[in-house]
Amino acid sequence: MSAPSWAPRVTRIGLIAVLLFLLLAGRLWSLQAIQGDYYRGLSEQNRIRDFAVPAPRGVIYDRRGQPLVTNRAAFTVSVLPMEVRQPGRLADVLAALLGMDREEILARVEAGRRRPFEPVPLRRDVGKPVVLAIEENRMDLPGVVIQVEPVREYLQQSFAAHTLGYLGEITGDELRAKPGYRSGDLIGKSGIERAYDETLRGEPGRLRVEVDAAGRPVRVLDRQAAHPGRSLVTNLDATLQAVAEQHLRGKVGAVIAMDPRNGEILALASSPTYDPGLFSGGISAANWRRLTGDRGLPLLNRAAEGTYEPGSVFKIVTGLAALSEGVANRNSVFHCTGSLQLGRWIFRDLAAYGTVNFIRGTQVSCNVMFWTLGRAVGVERLARYATGLGLGGPTGIDLPAEAAGLIPTAEWKQQTWKEPWYPGDTLNMAIGQGFVLTTPVQMARVVSAVANGGMLMRPRLARRILAADGREVRTFASEGVPAGVKLPPAALQVMRDGLRAVVAGGTGAAAAVQGLEIAGKTGSAENPRGRPHAWFAGYAPAGRPALVVVVFIEHGYRGGLNAAPIARALFEAARPALLPPATGQGRP
Structure with a gap:
């Protein structure tokens, strides 16, 4: 009795099914045995966040121990580049909330993609209304996080400003010249803050937290404390x-x-x-224009x-x-007649002081005496x-x-x-x-x-x-x-x-x-x-x-x-x- 005509087709289908099953099993084995650690890491990165914890900078004192510059806690709005799927839409929303230029936000997000799992600071020292607005719109702001960071507090505002200096976010050139600093770090830009930056800055810590689907923290998994910077006592009175x-x-x-x-x-x-x-929370464009455009050069x-x-x-x-x-x-004698002739030129003094010695000539600031001394x-x-x-x-x-x-x-x-x-x-x-x-x-x-x-x-x-x-x-x-x-x-x-x-x-x-x-x-x-x-x-x-x-x-x-x-x-x-x-x- 001959085999039914459909038997070869069934055999072929069976072979294909077995082959597909083997391919699927091989892929599953590869995912679990060979690439398991990689995908497990991606999974954890979707629910676990590692944050750098900025170290409080050292306090700056006057010679008698009076604090001139300290720190206070403030809110920082940052963004995780890996979670930003629609950067243009996010930038539109944040520009209105933070008072920032849309293009600046986009540039910061793009620059942060080199380290996609690290928060990129957008605006430091924001007020509570901004924080509440972000939390209320959390589902529409994927990747946006609120961090609490220390910011500089200059206790008497403009007091000794040129001596104390100010902070600013590290630039690309500074980052390349300063090993150990990270993108987004605040560093001294002028004055003592810059001259003694490495003394004052401290050592940042790390914080690992688990987050939910909306990016809200659920629990702290690990914490490495930041080490505050050393303080500086100045000679200022x-x-x-x-x-x-x-x-x-x-x-x-x-x-x-x-x-x-x-x-x-x-x-x-x-x-x-x-x-x-x-400058403590990042100077606004309007304030920067005002300072740099001031003809008094403050x-x-x-x-x-x-x-x-x-x-x-x-x-x-x-x-x-x-x-x-x-x-x-x-006892040298000088005749302060009010002028001195040099060739065809006449150099005139403010007044004629008569005959003077060195002490009297200095006392009245006789130009004729000092012209005579300078020529000699x-x-x-x-x-x-x-x-x-x-x-x-x-x-x-x-x-x-x-x-x-x-x-x-x-x-x-x-x-x-x-x-x-x-x-x-x-x-x-x-x-x-x-x-x-x-x-x-x-x-x-x-x-x-x-x-x-x-x-x-x-x-x-x-x-x-x-x-x-x-x-x-x-x-x-x-x-x-x-x-x-x-x-x-x-x-x-x-x-x-x-x-x-x-x-x-x-x-x-x-x-x-x-x-x-x-x-x-x-x-x-x-x-x-x-x-x-x-x-x-x-x-x-x-x-x-x-x-x-x-x-x-x-x-x-x-x-x-x-x-x-x-x-x-x-x-x-x-x-x-x-x-x-x-x-x-x-x-x-």
Whole structure:
């Protein structure tokens, strides 16, 4: 009996079924035995989230332990790129909720896809209404998470803003240059926050949580605590800083108060100023435009980053050069007739002071005397004394940005301007005009060298570093080197006597404080940008200096009128600490 005609077909179908079953079984085996760990990881990543826990930054204190910068808890809105299926729609919703630009949100989400399981911060320090709105629309915002993070709190808003600095999100270039940092990290962008970022930043922790289908946390699976950053005690005296800022308000300029014995910066103020808290949660585009578009340049630290014609405060350098080189002495006689003729050019002074010696000429700031001294000393020696006193280069202050200033020479002028050095250039240089540019902190260092006997102290803001538990980790020692030129004690003493006379009854009389002997020099520096700048640079007590004050007022016209009174306010505030133990104690 022959087989039915349909039998071969059944056999073929059976073979195909067996083959399909074997293929399916093989695939299942592959998924479980070979790729099981991979797919198990994907499954866990769909229900388990790993979050970095930012470490609180260290606190910044003044010299007496008063907190200046701390931290507070705030909400951060982040997004998990792997869960974003419709980035355009999500960006539309979040742009309205967060007040952000739609394109910025899309760019952040796209950049985060390189690490799709890590939250990408969109907006820090959002208010509770925003958090509630996101939670109410949770199902329509896949991938959006709310995190609690520490943000910086600048306790007195704009107080010491240029010294303390501010934070910002790390850029791509910074990320490549800083191993150990991650995308989205906040780092110091200016001031102490930047200079001591690695000290202050701490070590982030990790948090592993299980989430439901809507991305809401269900339970914490693992927690690794963050380690707070170390704290920094500064040399700032909050009282002197407040006085400096109060008297700078409404003006454009800078104030430096420094201990000439060790370089400790007691006050550093720049005006106009800004509120670093604007950057704590990520500065808005409107605030950024307002700050960067302000013609007053509020982000510029005029104390260390601005360079200006020093005017007559530079006469300290000219006088020291002349005294040290034997060109002049205490009793040298000068005829301050009100003008000096150089070839066919006539250089005019503010007034005619008659016949004067070195002390009297310094007291009234006679230009004719200093023109005469500058011509005798010459440009090369003037430049050598200026650079030897630290001008024309950075002071080494522990801030991330500092201008070098400019001390010109004949060679410099030929290279830069393709012109020879003229005798008139020397006269201008002798009174701090022409090409000379300095910063206020540089002038504080020059005056400190006069006050302390010829040591160039490194200006320093940091005093001590503290561990999270308050233990002292490091104390910063003073750093100083002898001036780069020889300053004979006799020359220094004559210069000091001249500076005493300036405040006792000369151009700096407005800086005088009853019962406190002060030495100093005023300056009115002509410049091509408007009215003259006003300067005062001095120290007290004159006999045993413990405080240097430099005041610079941009376009302030006369140093004796507008800079010296501000210096007086600082000396007055520090007076109890500067007087002998019988009437005062301690030091600022």
